[in-house]
Amino acid sequence: MTTQLPAAFKDQYLIGDCRDALAQVPPNTFDLIVTSPPYADSRKNTYGGIHPDEYVEWFLPRAEQFFRVLKPDGTFILNIKEKAVNGERHTYVLDLIKALREQGWLWTEEFIWHKKNTFPGKWPNRFRDSWERCLQFNKRRKFKMYQDAVKVPVGDWAESRLRNLSETDKRRDNSSVGSGFGKNVSNWVGREMVYPTNVLHLATECGNKSHSAAFPVELPSWFIRLFTKEGDVVLDPFGGSGTTGVACAELDRRFLLIDLLEEYREVALERLSEVSLQGRLELAGTGDD
Amino acid sequence: MTTQLPAAFKDQYLIGDCRDALAQVPPNTFDLIVTSPPYADSRKNTYGGIHPDEYVEWFLPRAEQFFRVLKPDGTFILNIKEKAVNGERHTYVLDLIKALREQGWLWTEEFIWHKKNTFPGKWPNRFRDSWERCLQFNKRRKFKMYQDAVKVPVGDWAESRLRNLSETDKRRDNSSVGSGFGKNVSNWVGREMVYPTNVLHLATECGNKSHSAAFPVELPSWFIRLFTKEGDVVLDPFGGSGTTGVACAELDRRFLLIDLLEEYREVALERLSEVSLQGRLELAGTGDD
DNA sequence: GTTCCGCATGAATCGATAG
DNA sequence: ACTATCGATTCATGCGGAA
Numbered sequence: 001m002t003t004q005l006p007a008a009f010k011d012q013y014l015i016g017d018c019r020d021a022l023a024q025v026p027p028n029t030f031d032l033i034v035t036s037p038p039y040a041d042s043r044k045n046t047y048g049g050i051h052p053d054e055y056v057e058w059f060l061p062r063a064e065q066f067f068r069v070l071k072p073d074g075t076f077i078l079n080i081k082e083k084a085v086n087g088e089r090h091t092y093v094l095d096l097i098k099a100l101r102e103q104g105w106l107w108t109e110e111f112i113w114h115k116k117n118t119f120p121g122k123w124p125n126r127f128r129d130s131w132e133r134c135l136q137f138n139k140r141r142k143f144k145m146y147q148d149a150v151k152v153p154v155g156d157w158a159e160s161r162l163r164n165l166s167e168t169d170k171r172r173d174n175s176s177v178g179s180g181f182g183k184n185v186s187n188w189v190g191r192e193m194v195y196p197t198n199v200l201h202l203a204t205e206c207g208n209k210s211h212s213a214a215f216p217v218e219l220p221s222w223f224i225r226l227f228t229k230e231g232d233v234v235l236d237p238f239g240g241s242g243t244t245g246v247a248c249a250e251l252d253r254r255f256l257l258i259d260l261l262e263e264y265r266e267v268a269l270e271r272l273s274e275v276s277l278q279g280r281l282e283l284a285g286t287g288d289d
Numbered sequence: 290m291t292t293q294l295p296a297a298f299k300d301q302y303l304i305g306d307c308r309d310a311l312a313q314v315p316p317n318t319f320d321l322i323v324t325s326p327p328y329a330d331s332r333k334n335t336y337g338g339i340h341p342d343e344y345v346e347w348f349l350p351r352a353e354q355f356f357r358v359l360k361p362d363g364t365f366i367l368n369i370k371e372k373a374v375n376g377e378r379h380t381y382v383l384d385l386i387k388a389l390r391e392q393g394w395l396w397t398e399e400f401i402w403h404k405k406n407t408f409p410g411k412w413p414n415r416f417r418d419s420w421e422r423c424l425q426f427n428k429r430r431k432f433k434m435y436q437d438a439v440k441v442p443v444g445d446w447a448e449s450r451l452r453n454l455s456e457t458d459k460r461r462d463n464s465s466v467g468s469g470f471g472k473n474v475s476n477w478v479g480r481e482m483v484y485p486t487n488v489l490h491l492a493t494e495c496g497n498k499s500h501s502a503a504f505p506v507e508l509p510s511w512f513i514r515l516f517t518k519e520g521d522v523v524l525d526p527f528g529g530s531g532t533t534g535v536a537c538a539e540l541d542r543r544f545l546l547i548d549l550l551e552e553y554r555e556v557a558l559e560r561l562s563e564v565s566l567q568g569r570l571e572l573a574g575t576g577d578d
Numbered sequence: 579g580t581t582c583c584g585c586a587t588g589a590a591t592c593g594a595t596a597g
Numbered sequence: 598a599c600t601a602t603c604g605a606t607t608c609a610t611g612c613g614g615a616a
Contacts, residue, residue: 087430088395094383106377112401112420114488122484125434130486131401141376145414154608194608195411197419199403328589373591408590409607417608418590492610493588503589 011255013265018237018258022065029069031232034220036079046260055092073143075227081132105137117203149225151193221247242268302554307526307547311354318358320521323512325368325504335549344381362432364516370421394426405492438514440482510536531557
């Protein structure tokens, strides 16, 4: 077995730069790292709006910490998408993949997050960008993976609906298309379950909170179910509004979130209280204890 | 205006390596290049099964010809996907993107082709691979793009409608409308039309014919409508069974297909005859005239 | 003429076996 | 140790034959 957090470990939201905060965390601590880092030129008020050309340089020392604190059989999921710069897709994500491999990471897989409801928009030379990369990296070729936890109903619900006219109309559920997620699995009891693919169909979360650009809770939730079991420990080094924490709370995983601003943690606290689990969150850590 | 093919240009299927065949084509000839090259380690009987580590080296001299024969405001669409090697995704596609940029190409966009029906299989460390990249490259920042030609009804677009078009349905109204989707469009009258996104939902063509076309006709068709107008000239340097030619015939575009084997051209001829357009295909060229 | 069921078959990947 | 080949796995699709 690898080094474990003490059994008394409480879910935490640390304030600070994950590069510094993680330096004080023991190696081989986390079963899963799932995060959506600030994209290049975004979140200028906090991370300073990293220039695309400097993104890899900015990311690598943090990824070095990720590598250290991830268990040998753990997984690192990186949700990211390059922006268009000067009419062209920037290559910093490609460069980052190659740089991470040189750092020792294995680029195991690239999942596609298809954002079903993207914001309308039209440009003279491109369409709406409705997908993002979810890059999977590992330290070793053998890693933990609980595929049964993300099984989905056998496909083509549309066709079966056409066959059984009235019967299936009642059961119609829009959340389980394609590689949809087990949120409404109970509705599909009795149906044959199959393994999903590497394409995830999820709607972006509609802007209802005081935070923006968040990924939907189903995204970390899916990877958490796939790569961890109950009681495992998950890290989100760019915790933001705490979506990963919400997913962990719902799934009985422990978590460590890190981000720069106190107000992010406040939002996270609010959201965790909404899932009636605010008692879980340890309010102590500020990154310097 | 750029150099044009003579007005008497006939659709052709050349036998040979596109690297050599294109050397005899005038520069700035094509409005669009859309192709699905042999993937690494595949099609061993013809292209020799290019090793992943040598793929970029193999591809670049051919891409140099593509650059020369593409019009300045034309587009190059490359359908490709890296394979898993030794438990890891190989990086040759990433390397290829970067190498093409060094060759002068602009990496304008990356479309995702979501393959609804993918090959089965279960492995301990990954799910089925159900998406491929459609990389868009351009010579200049300003290029021709006819966005209205690919508008779709609001809501699900290819999820159900395009896929459900049978062969006869697609054939029926081709002559009268010329768009190749006349019947379809008529069904959508009254529905609000919107621009699509950069995610395409298409099923791979299954074993319905005597040949196997990995590339559904809707894929080149979509890009042909988006980047060309009637009468424009399209190149597929890895023409295979002629799917791109079929799409061009249906859409009243002219085309040049190139591939190594005589038998590929025979299959292409057969398929073009099925869309009642075999008279269009010039049988002369064998790559050495 | 419909509807339904069975079956073959795909840009696949891994692990084991053989040279 | 490294490469090449083979078998097992498994699901969306469209075809043909049967009811």
